[in-house]
Amino acid sequence: MNGICHRILTIGRNTFLDAVRQKFFNALVILSVALIVSSRFFRQFDFGSGELKFIADFGLGAILLFGSILAVVATAQLFYSEIENRTALTILAKPVHRWEFLAGKFLGVFLLLAVFTALMAGILGIMLYWRESSLMDRYGDQFGGQRLVSYAGLAGFAVLQWLKLGVLCAITLFVSSFSNTNLYSVVVSFFVMIICQLQYIARDSWESIGNPALKGLVWGLSLLFPNFQMFNVGDVMLFPHDATEQLSAGTPWMIGGYGVVYIFVFVGLAVFAFRRREI
Amino acid sequence: MDFKRNIWLQRAYTFVVCVCALLLIGLIVSPLQRKAWGEVRSLQPELNLKEVEGALGQGLVIGLLGGFRTIIADMVFIRANVYWEKKDREKTEALINLTTAIDPRPMFFWLNGSRIMAYDIPIWRIREAGGLDDVPKSVQDEIYQEQAQRGIDFIDRAGKYHPGDYRVPLEKAQIYNNKLKDTEKAAEYFLQAYHSEDGPYYTARIYAELLRQMNRQQEAYDFYRQLYNELPDDPQANKPVVLERIRELEDELNTPAMQRLPAQPGERYLPGYMQEDLPIGVKTPFGDTQVPPGEIYPYPEPAAPAGHSH
Numbered sequence: 035m036n037g038i039c040h041r042i043l044t045i046g047r048n049t050f051l052d053a054v055r056q057k058f059f060n061a062l063v064i065l066s067v068a069l070i071v072s073s074r075f076f077r078q079f080d081f082g083s084g085e086l087k088f089i090a091d092f093g094l095g096a097i098l099l100f101g102s103i104l105a106v107v108a109t110a111q112l113f114y115s116e117i118e119n120r121t122a123l124t125i126l127a128k129p130v131h132r133w134e135f136l137a138g139k140f141l142g143v144f145l146l147l148a149v150f151t152a153l154m155a156g157i158l159g160i161m162l163y164w165r166e167s168s169l170m171d172r173y174g175d176q177f178g179g180q181r182l183v184s185y186a187g188l189a190g191f192a193v194l195q196w197l198k199l200g201v202l203c204a205i206t207l208f209v210s211s212f213s214n215t216n217l218y219s220v221v222v223s224f225f226v227m228i229i230c231q232l233q234y235i236a237r238d239s240w241e242s243i244g245n246p247a248l249k250g251l252v253w254g255l256s257l258l259f260p261n262f263q264m265f266n267v268g269d270v271m272l273f274p275h276d277a278t279e280q281l282s283a284g285t286p287w288m289i290g291g292y293g294v295v296y297i298f299v300f301v302g303l304a305v306f307a308f309r310r311r312e313i
Numbered sequence: 314m315d316f317k318r319n320i321w322l323q324r325a326y327t328f329v330v331c332v333c334a335l336l337l338i339g340l341i342v343s344p345l346q347r348k349a350w351g352e353v354r355s356l357q358p359e360l361n362l363k364e365v366e367g368a369l370g371q372g373l374v375i376g377l378l379g380g381f382r383t384i385i386a387d388m389v390f391i392r393a394n395v396y397w398e399k400k401d402r403e404k405t406e407a408l409i410n411l412t413t414a415i416d417p418r419p420m421f422f423w424l425n426g427s428r429i430m431a432y433d434i435p436i437w438r439i440r441e442a443g444g445l446d447d448v449p450k451s452v453q454d455e456i457y458q459e460q461a462q463r464g465i466d467f468i469d470r471a472g473k474y475h476p477g478d479y480r481v482p483l484e485k486a487q488i489y490n491n492k493l494k495d496t497e498k499a500a501e502y503f504l505q506a507y508h509s510e511d512g513p514y515y516t517a518r519i520y521a522e523l524l525r526q527m528n529r530q531q532e533a534y535d536f537y538r539q540l541y542n543e544l545p546d547d548p549q550a551n552k553p554v555v556l557e558r559i560r561e562l563e564d565e566l567n568t569p570a571m572q573r574l575p576a577q578p579g580e581r582y583l584p585g586y587m588q589e590d591l592p593i594g595v596k597t598p599f600g601d602t603q604v605p606p607g608e609i610y611p612y613p614e615p616a617a618p619a620g621h622s623h
Contacts (some may be wrong), residue, residue, distance in 0.1 A: 095381035257339025
């Protein structure tokens with residue numbers, strides 16, 4: 035057991051270091067940081083939402099967009115670099131199972147996503163805290179002595195986003211496990227991501243469809259893909275005082291559990307699809 | 314057929330197993346998803362995809378799905394304003410609809426959108442048809458009606474995302490009043506706005522004035538009397554204006570002295586009829602004090618009235 039863990043961790047660590055050294059990762063981080071920090075200046079384009087809400091929306095959007103790009107592109111790139119450089123052959127020639135190789139790859143990218151999400155959420159938290167403090171100094175009476183932003187909520191939301199990106203990473207790994215090119219994996223994974231974002235439409239509408247065949251098809255589709263919209267709870271978690279209704283305490287845990295289940299499922303399917311693949 | 318050698322058979326087998334596994338997992342996590350999604354769904358405004366469909370080719374989807382809903386809605390609204398400046402009604406209207414489809418949360422989009430539809434676009438349409446001088450009055454009226462209705466339908470949709478917000482009935486009331494000249498409906502919505510949470514006091518006064526316009530003086534008077542009792546001593550409530558209207562209506566209706574609102578502590582000049590017309594022995598709130606008409610009355614501290622919950 036120790037040997038298995040050691041091998042997975044070694045592959046994971048190397049994958050992570052490989053990813054961190056890539057220009058792509060650094061460019062994405064710089065871009066995301068710049069976007070979050072500049073949200074203050076984009077404020078002049080805002081027409082309706084409160085300033086803190088606007089900054090939060092902007093920051094969370096940056097985490098989600100660039101995080102998704104990172105999850106898909108980094109996973110596909112790091113997987114195919116091993117195949118194309120033939121290093122996968124060397125690794126798998128050693129007493130390393132294919133599933134350990136995939137688990138290590140996933141672990142490396144998942145760790146990379148953790149660093150990315152933590153960094154972005156941290157910067158967003160600092161931006162919000164700084165702006166909220168200066169607003170409180172100026173309009174203290176309107177705050178009623180309490181902060182509007184829940185920073186614990188931000189941390190919780192960042193964890194949920196990390197899990198969501200983890201599911202996306204596992205999906206990309208699954209697609210890569212049977213596809214032949216990097217580009218194909220990236221494109222298909224992005225499409226799957228969009229389907230997952232819109233899965234809720236199928237889930238919400240299948241019951242109202244009259245045609246039995248179509249109903250069955252929509253129902254099947256709603257079961258095939260995870261529902262990414264479920265992770266979209268930033269507003270309620272960051273601004274609990276603004277929300278008319280509150281998220282019950284167990285719901286973030288349920289969403290997190292849902293994400294973990296799908297991570298295991300997609301990594302498991304990737305292992306299954308990769309088991310006979312010619313490298 | 315040798316399974317191990319037939320690559321297509323192997324691929325089909327892998328595909329079927331993967332699909333079955335995903336369906337099975339989907340079924341297993343379905344109760345968990347239903348519970349969590351049910352709660353999350355009730356807390357987030359829906360992205361109206363039917364209306365976003367038309368813009369799918371404009372690179373919005375990734376941004377939208379990526380979470381930049383606020384900023385993309387803002388950008389689309391800026392574009393709508395560019396077309397508004399050019400008086401391009403199709404694009405303006407389409408982009409306003411798109412803006413609220415992307416982000417229905419800011420009230421700003423709904424209010425401005427409905428105003429553009431109800432007030433600006435009919436003018437553009439009349440100009441397109443030949444101008445105010447050349448287009449027959451009946452056609453102009455038809456255009457005004459049609460566009461006002463569009464504005465009302467649009468702001469009506471805001472009610473779904475902002476239930477109980479006074480600005481929705483208020484905007485409808487203004488369109489009914491200013492563009493459709495439907496005083497009855499306008500009065501109904503002004504009253505609804507007043508009864509909504511945070512509804513401004515002036516909407517109640519407009520409601521009563523519209524009743525007066527419809528020659529329903531008695532109803533207006535009764536409403537003003539009730540309103541006067543429930544208004545707080547907040548300067549924004551403008552109680553003196555309400556009192557002034559009550560006095561006007563009492564005159565218009567020739568209300569007998571006994572049935573008139575007694576002289577109020579806040580009234581600086583007691584109306585003359587109060588003192589002269591009262592039978593001997595009947596006490597006004599000021600007791601038997603006889604105050605000649607027009608004389609400044611040394612008013613006492615007004616008592617705190619029961620206020621409207623605003």
